[in-house]
Amino acid sequence: MSYVKCSWLLCAAALLASGALAACGSSSAKVSNSAAGLQSAPDVTFKNLEGADVSLSSLKGKVVLVNFWATWCDPCRSEIPALIGLQDKFASKGFTMLGVSMDDDGVKTLDPFIHMTKFNVGGEQRIMDYPIVLGTDAITDKFGGLLGMPTSYLISRDGKIAKKYIGVVNEQQVIKDIESQL
Amino acid sequence: MKTPVRIVTAVTALAAICAIGSHRAARAQESAMPPSASSVVKTKVYTSLDPVPRGKEFQVAVVVDIQNGYHMNSHKPLDSYLIPTTLTPQLPAGITLADTVYPPGKNLKFPFSPDKPLNVYTERVTLRLRLSAGDSAVLGDASIPVTLRYQACNNSACLPPVKIPLTVEVKIAAAGTKSKTMHPEIFAASSAK
Numbered sequence: 615m616s617y618v619k620c621s622w623l624l625c626a627a628a629l630l631a632s633g634a635l636a637a638c639g640s641s642s643a644k645v646s647n648s649a650a651g652l653q654s655a656p657d658v659t660f661k662n663l664e665g666a667d668v669s670l671s672s673l674k675g676k677v678v679l680v681n682f683w684a685t686w687c688d689p690c691r692s693e694i695p696a697l698i699g700l701q702d703k704f705a706s707k708g709f710t711m712l713g714v715s716m717d718d719d720g721v722k723t724l725d726p727f728i729h730m731t732k733f734n735v736g737g738e739q740r741i742m743d744y745p746i747v748l749g750t751d752a753i754t755d756k757f758g759g760l761l762g763m764p765t766s767y768l769i770s771r772d773g774k775i776a777k778k779y780i781g782v783v784n785e786q787q788v789i790k791d792i793e794s795q796l
Numbered sequence: 797m798k799t800p801v802r803i804v805t806a807v808t809a810l811a812a813i814c815a816i817g818s819h820r821a822a823r824a825q826e827s828a829m830p831p832s833a834s835s836v837v838k839t840k841v842y843t844s845l846d847p848v849p850r851g852k853e854f855q856v857a858v859v860v861d862i863q864n865g866y867h868m869n870s871h872k873p874l875d876s877y878l879i880p881t882t883l884t885p886q887l888p889a890g891i892t893l894a895d896t897v898y899p900p901g902k903n904l905k906f907p908f909s910p911d912k913p914l915n916v917y918t919e920r921v922t923l924r925l926r927l928s929a930g931d932s933a934v935l936g937d938a939s940i941p942v943t944l945r946y947q948a949c950n951n952s953a954c955l956p957p958v959k960i961p962l963t964v965e966v967k968i969a970a971a972g973t974k975s976k977t978m979h980p981e982i983f984a985a986s987s988a989k
Binding site for chain 2: 684685686687688689690692693716760761762763764765780781782
């Protein structure tokens, strides 16, 4: 085998190996990242409870945990105290929660829920005081579809999806993940 | 040139092992994805009489098999914000609904609700419609559309509420026509509950 042929073979094998190693790396905790890099969050615009537009791109520069939830979803309700805690812990460091309600009747259900329902956060009775917007099927489609709730996406400061969580978030894990983005 | 060949072989083998591992990990993640809301239950529809003579009561049973690991709220969940399971017929002229029979759910606790039980259906549940064919029921084959609505969850996530369209096929006969009792194993068992 000539030296040139060997060099080509070595290069090809190295490329194959590096690709596969990158793929191995992506298969750990970060569920939805591509091997090549983080996927951009979709360009979506929500309505807030007052009817004003809130675009996800307007939050660029902040780390955002987009949390799809509904009032009829018990697992979603169970993680709300932890999400209030995340907002308390990290809001001053450039983080925000963004709760996206998938309730069919929107504000009619949400308004009383948000203002009346209290959650035990470290022994204190708290309302859901982080930003809440209304979701639609068109919006979830842009995130690749929503099969279950809660589903959350951790968005980096530059608008990339750093991680996707299906089901109730593990509080310690999500704290680590947020800290790694701040 | 033996050494470069060995290096190529070793690097290629490493790549192959890693690629297989990556593929398996990706498949494991895919299997962890929740199924669609409509796919976590399988339904079968049964009628208690064939044919159904005018003037007679008959029943429809919808047997719902719920995927292992999933539950759905019963017809009477313990909290008003939860979406109950319902079975709603769209009755043709001459057929009336006497009652819809929902079995009681089971009170179970889940990891997301360790202190407060939820009233749910798991595994298999049979819902029944008690109907009667009146004198004005149209003779011959009739299709009765029925909608099953439920909202299912597993131990950590919920699927959106879903409406499953079902069809009940019955044959309406003249009053006094002899009819055969169908599926006594389903109707006798669910009546006893």
